[in-house]
Amino acid sequence: xxxxxxxxxxxxxxxxxxxxxxxxxxxxxxxxxxxxxxxxxxxxxxxxxxxxxxxxxxxxxxxxxxxxxxxxxxxxxxxxxxxxxxxxxxxxxxxxxxxxxxxxxxxxxxxxxxxxxxxxxxxxxxxxxxxxxxxxxxxxxxxxxxxxxxxxxxxxxxxxxxxxxxxxxxxxxxxxxxxxxxxxxxxxxxxxxxxxxxxxxxxxxxxxxxxxxxxxxxxxxxxxxxxxxxxxxxxxxxxxxxxxxxxxxxxx
Amino acid sequence: xxxxxxxxxxxxxxxxxxxxxxxxxxxxxxxxxxxxxxxxxxxxxxxxxxxxxxxxxxxxxxxxxxxxxxxxxxxxxxxxxxxxxxxxxxxxxxxxxxxxxxxxxxxxxxxxxxxxxxxxxxxxxxxxxxxxxxxxxxxxxxxxxxxxxxxxxxxxxxxxxxxxxxxxxxxxxxxxxxxxxxxxxxxxxxxxxxxxxxxxxxxxxxxxxxxxxxxxxxxxxxxxxxxxxxxxxxxxxxxxxxxxxxxxxxxx
DNA sequence: ATAAACTATTCCGTAACGTCAAAGTCAAGA
DNA sequence: TCTTGACTTTGACGTTACGGAATAGTTTAT
Numbered sequence: 001x002x003x004x005x006x007x008x009x010x011x012x013x014x015x016x017x018x019x020x021x022x023x024x025x026x027x028x029x030x031x032x033x034x035x036x037x038x039x040x041x042x043x044x045x046x047x048x049x050x051x052x053x054x055x056x057x058x059x060x061x062x063x064x065x066x067x068x069x070x071x072x073x074x075x076x077x078x079x080x081x082x083x084x085x086x087x088x089x090x091x092x093x094x095x096x097x098x099x100x101x102x103x104x105x106x107x108x109x110x111x112x113x114x115x116x117x118x119x120x121x122x123x124x125x126x127x128x129x130x131x132x133x134x135x136x137x138x139x140x141x142x143x144x145x146x147x148x149x150x151x152x153x154x155x156x157x158x159x160x161x162x163x164x165x166x167x168x169x170x171x172x173x174x175x176x177x178x179x180x181x182x183x184x185x186x187x188x189x190x191x192x193x194x195x196x197x198x199x200x201x202x203x204x205x206x207x208x209x210x211x212x213x214x215x216x217x218x219x220x221x222x223x224x225x226x227x228x229x230x231x232x233x234x235x236x237x238x239x240x241x242x243x244x245x246x247x248x249x250x251x252x
Numbered sequence: 253x254x255x256x257x258x259x260x261x262x263x264x265x266x267x268x269x270x271x272x273x274x275x276x277x278x279x280x281x282x283x284x285x286x287x288x289x290x291x292x293x294x295x296x297x298x299x300x301x302x303x304x305x306x307x308x309x310x311x312x313x314x315x316x317x318x319x320x321x322x323x324x325x326x327x328x329x330x331x332x333x334x335x336x337x338x339x340x341x342x343x344x345x346x347x348x349x350x351x352x353x354x355x356x357x358x359x360x361x362x363x364x365x366x367x368x369x370x371x372x373x374x375x376x377x378x379x380x381x382x383x384x385x386x387x388x389x390x391x392x393x394x395x396x397x398x399x400x401x402x403x404x405x406x407x408x409x410x411x412x413x414x415x416x417x418x419x420x421x422x423x424x425x426x427x428x429x430x431x432x433x434x435x436x437x438x439x440x441x442x443x444x445x446x447x448x449x450x451x452x453x454x455x456x457x458x459x460x461x462x463x464x465x466x467x468x469x470x471x472x473x474x475x476x477x478x479x480x481x482x483x484x485x486x487x488x489x490x491x492x493x494x495x496x497x498x499x500x501x502x503x504x
Numbered sequence: 505a506t507a508a509a510c511t512a513t514t515c516c517g518t519a520a521c522g523t524c525a526a527a528g529t530c531a532a533g534a
Numbered sequence: 535t536c537t538t539g540a541c542t543t544t545g546a547c548g549t550t551a552c553g554g555a556a557t558a559g560t561t562t563a564t
Contacts, residue, residue, distance in 0.1 A: 006510070016511085021552055058356060059349045062551070080357045087350045094343045097311045101339060104310065105332045105559055183518055258541065268542090288529055289543055314520070383513060511560070522548085529542065534535100 002031075003041045012049055027066050027240060030051060059087065085215065119127050173197040174234055186244035194242070195249035215246060254283075255293045264301055280304060281317050311339060425449040426486055429494060433487050438496035446494070446502035 009016045022028040028048055030039035048069065055065045060083060068074050164243065176197055180190035232239055254325065261268045274280040280300055282291035300321065307317045312335060320326055425446055434441035487493075 004510080015553080017554080018552060020512085025551090034560095038560080057349075058353050077357070080353060084353050084357065087346060087353060090328065091343060091346045091350065094339060094346060097309075098336065098339050098343065101310050101332060101336045105329070105336060108332060110327050166512085256541080267522080269523085270521060272543090277520090286529095290529080291542085507562100507564085508558100509560100512558080514558105515558090516555085517553085518550095520549100523546105525544105525549105526547090527543080527545105528557075529540105530540085532540105533538085 001043055003046070005039045007029075008041045008046065008049070011046070012053070014049070014053075019119070022052070022062075024208055025062065025066070027062055029068075059083070154177065169197055169201040173201060178234050180245065181238050181241050187248045191241075191245040192249055195245050198246075199249075253295055255298070257291045257293070257350075260293045260298065260301070263298070266301070266305070274304070274314075277314065277318070279314055279321075296372075311335070358365070420451040421449055425453060429490065430486050432497065433490050433493050438493055439500045443493075443497040444501055447497050451501075 003011070005016050005019055008014075009019060019028070019039075023030060028045060031045055032040050033200035034040055051069065052062075052065055055068060056062075060068075064079065064083075068076070068079070173194055176190060176194040180186075180188065180194050183190055185191060235241075255263070257268050257271055260266075261271060271280070271291075275282060280297060283294040283297055286292055303321065304314075304317055308314075308318060312320075316331065316335075318330070320328070324390060362455050426447040428449055432438075432446050434438065435442055437443060
């Protein structure tokens with residue numbers, strides 16, 4: 001059974017434009033092309049399209065979906081784990097936004113008159129990051145935006161002592177990680193100690209620490225350039241190494 | 253006090269590229285431009301930038317932020333309310349994705365067998381998405397958001413009775429299909445009755461039933477392994493037979 | 505034969521910038 | 535004064551996953 005692009009489109013609910021796009025990026029090629037240039041799809045292509053739609057529903061990018069389909073021995077479990085971590089991060093960020101918007105709304109409805117826009121803006125700014133202005137820039141410069149943005153709510157209440165402690169922990173952590181990297185064994189004692197230090201550091205900003213989140217952070221370090229360059233400064237390949245270490249650490 | 257683009261960039265943590273972009277879209281213009289073409293910012297621009305960053309932290313688009321800043325009597329409360337609703341919707345969607353990814357992960361790991369019930373739920377979810385994708389915007393444009401949400405709710409939160417009815421229908425359908433397959437005639441009375449039962453089953457989840465969709469479903473059953481194995485359990489070759497039957501059924 | 509329906513290939517646009525590239529500007533040391 | 539280096543400018547392309555439009559060729563039906 002053969003299908004024109006329009007037939008396939010109507011069957012699947014996917015626009016012809018999209019199907020052409022999938023052809024263009026080699027995600028879904030027609031089984032053959034007629035002499036007229038018309039695309040012709042077969043049964044196998046319908047099957048593939050269904051799979052594509054399935055992965056799409058889970059929020060995977062087309063690029064990853066392509067890898068799923070082309071590499072037959074793709075490590076699905078790892079890929080899904082990565083994806084889950086990413087989604088969890090996204091949700092946490094959303095939670096933060098929602099929280100702040102709710103607060104701002106309350107402020108608007110409350111004592112602020114809408115006419116006095118400037119007053120409100122000033123107030124709202126104070127509302128969001130009183131502490132952020134004090135330490136935020138400093139922290140941001142050191143650890144990258146992600147730390148501040150993702151944990152705005154928690155960072156806000158951080159004390160100077162805590163900040164000093166974080167700084168000390170971080171120094172110690174970097175030293176330990178560097179030594180650990182020299183051993184080349186991410187499961188070794190040194191590497192695991194680095195993980196422990198990192199966990200302590202992390203707990204300052206994220207009181208609700210979980211292994212799941214720690215694991216996710218390992219992924220974040222690799223995928224986020226800002227973190228990666230930070231760690232790569234210690235040693236080339238250090239980020240990957242640290243991720244391995246975290247993987248071991250969190251599985252114990 | 254006057255600031256070069258670099259100074260402002262370093263003070264605010266915003267890249268020069270971004271500042272130029274904000275100039276380009278008229279979100280933040282420099283106070284003046286030197287004869288050399290260099291941008292020069294003043295104190296007022298710093299304040300404006302702070303405001304921009306505040307709104308950005310709440311997840312507003314630059315376009316909306318511009319309206320906040322330029323329209324002096326903007327209805328903040330309404331805008332914030334809309335924004336909040338949008339964020340909540342996004343989170344709900346994320347929750348759904350996370351749920352599905354978790355389930356898929358469990359399935360991959362083999363922790364649970366994709367039971368019939370879950371298959372069922374997955375399928376229902378897919379129908380919702382498809383329904384939303386196809387008609388959502390249209391309906392929403394006509395009747396407002398409420399309608400779609402209610403409609404989706406109906407599908408997602410199918411009642412126990414509906415579920416029971418679906419189950420009964422499905423059993424009956426399978427029996428009929430099995431008998432029909434024995435006759436070998438996809439255009440015969442029994443096969444057509446099976447199609448009718450299938451249609452009724454389908455209509456529980458898909459109120460906007462159309463022959464076209466039913467037809468497409470026939471293809472889906474053959475191409476999707478999860479469905480295919482389900483039907484092949486009844487009899488070998490049964491899936492193909494059923495598709496033929498649907499073809500006849502929908503052409504009447 | 506001609507109109508209707510279908511299909512193809514560009515190309516532009518989306519949001520919010522990052523990342524070069526080529527070229528002009530400014531302050532300071534030799 | 536010349537040159538070097540730091541700084542700045544304006545393009546222009548890349549990113550995601552397509553939507554939409556323009557233009558031109560193909561197939562099908564009457």
